[in-house]
Amino acid sequence: MTTRRVAVGEPILGANDRLAQQNRDRLDAAGLFAVNLLASPGAGKTSLIVRTIAALAPRLRLGVVEGDTAPVTIDADRVMAAGSPAVQINTGGNCHLDAQMVAQALPQLPLDGLDVLVVENVGNLVCTAAFQLGTHANVLVASVPEGDDKPYKYPAIFRGLDALVLNKIDLQPYVDFDRDYFLRGVALLNPGVAFFPLSCRSGEGLEAWVDWLAARSAERHA
Amino acid sequence: MTTRRVAVGEPILGANDRLAQQNRDRLDAAGLFAVNLLASPGAGKTSLIVRTIAALAPRLRLGVVEGDTAPVTIDADRVMAAGSPAVQINTGGNCHLDAQMVAQALPQLPLDGLDVLVVENVGNLVCTAAFQLGTHANVLVASVPEGDDKPYKYPAIFRGLDALVLNKIDLQPYVDFDRDYFLRGVALLNPGVAFFPLSCRSGEGLEAWVDWLAARSAERHA
Numbered sequence: 001m002t003t004r005r006v007a008v009g010e011p012i013l014g015a016n017d018r019l020a021q022q023n024r025d026r027l028d029a030a031g032l033f034a035v036n037l038l039a040s041p042g043a044g045k046t047s048l049i050v051r052t053i054a055a056l057a058p059r060l061r062l063g064v065v066e067g068d069t070a071p072v073t074i075d076a077d078r079v080m081a082a083g084s085p086a087v088q089i090n091t092g093g094n095c096h097l098d099a100q101m102v103a104q105a106l107p108q109l110p111l112d113g114l115d116v117l118v119v120e121n122v123g124n125l126v127c128t129a130a131f132q133l134g135t136h137a138n139v140l141v142a143s144v145p146e147g148d149d150k151p152y153k154y155p156a157i158f159r160g161l162d163a164l165v166l167n168k169i170d171l172q173p174y175v176d177f178d179r180d181y182f183l184r185g186v187a188l189l190n191p192g193v194a195f196f197p198l199s200c201r202s203g204e205g206l207e208a209w210v211d212w213l214a215a216r217s218a219e220r221h222a
Numbered sequence: 223m224t225t226r227r228v229a230v231g232e233p234i235l236g237a238n239d240r241l242a243q244q245n246r247d248r249l250d251a252a253g254l255f256a257v258n259l260l261a262s263p264g265a266g267k268t269s270l271i272v273r274t275i276a277a278l279a280p281r282l283r284l285g286v287v288e289g290d291t292a293p294v295t296i297d298a299d300r301v302m303a304a305g306s307p308a309v310q311i312n313t314g315g316n317c318h319l320d321a322q323m324v325a326q327a328l329p330q331l332p333l334d335g336l337d338v339l340v341v342e343n344v345g346n347l348v349c350t351a352a353f354q355l356g357t358h359a360n361v362l363v364a365s366v367p368e369g370d371d372k373p374y375k376y377p378a379i380f381r382g383l384d385a386l387v388l389n390k391i392d393l394q395p396y397v398d399f400d401r402d403y404f405l406r407g408v409a410l411l412n413p414g415v416a417f418f419p420l421s422c423r424s425g426e427g428l429e430a431w432v433d434w435l436a437a438r439s440a441e442r443h444a
Contacts (some may be wrong), residue, residue: 040262040264041372042368069348069375070376074375093348093378123347124317124346125345126315126316127349145365146262146264153290153292153296154291156315168367171367174393
């Protein structure tokens, strides 16, 4: 780590965005496709990662940066048990990852041996939306039991998405979730965003998501 | 609204805590019991409020302050349709309520005619934990489909709770949720916290929660 001087009055986001660009350059040099994975707590980010690792192997190799507010390695342990390298970032109670945290994690991963990098952000639909990390795409994992009003209540995070996963579709019969209402809200904020309804529990719908990820990775290599 | 001067260098939380104390004094003068209701997005805070309004009526009158990051009135409309006065706070994208926002909302409610006030915070398990509002109790709504690891991953918010609601227990048969593991995590952080497993959908378990709330309200009147 090098010490970095920040001019008094310099906007914090400006400093973050410059570090994000340095992360992007490093990821591009490694030929990786990198995803900033966003969600509420408990929507299924880690379950999606574990399922994706299994679906991509042995074609494509996936690495993971795990952001957590507490010094627990539950998620990183699950990822490593699934066969992928993972680095844990403890934000020390902070509510989002920033580019500096990701910059510290990247040298701990074998970037040149990976095809896809997933940065699992802190479970939070508000603060995470405001910080660029240097990744190529923002992907949100929403989930059926969270309810169909999330685009209306947390619009900022939906506006910046490159893909939207709707997890836990196996629970649809047991809850009140109007998918048309949900998608109308999404369309107002982000028309045409790639949409992947799926269930990490049953496996239904995973293929389309994995194909999208593999295609984006292939574009980086091309 | 009055203008308030803050000395340069004054800690933000110090200023917030003084405003929270002013809110508390106002709530105490009205003989209210006030709850800061916390949760992830989609855990069921508003559903719990709507169920609680119906269960308390006509014995006890409940008022609501609704915190939202966007200028949508979905939650406030639901509360008013259930027959209770509600005030909407739009945080302008901010990730938590603070004492100043609550201080602005309180004069818009008929406090002297209420027995219980619920302040529905922004859906967020991290940032909301750090700001006192002046309420008498912190109550978290966790939910079964969010998973059993939340106490381990978001310990700060669990430490400060006076009561813990576990919503959506009707979904237990369809998800992997180990209640013993969940409660072991809770016990490490907050032994003896009041615990209310319930379903806002089926109504199961609501009575114990409503009784707890009514008893706390009666204590304020005594």
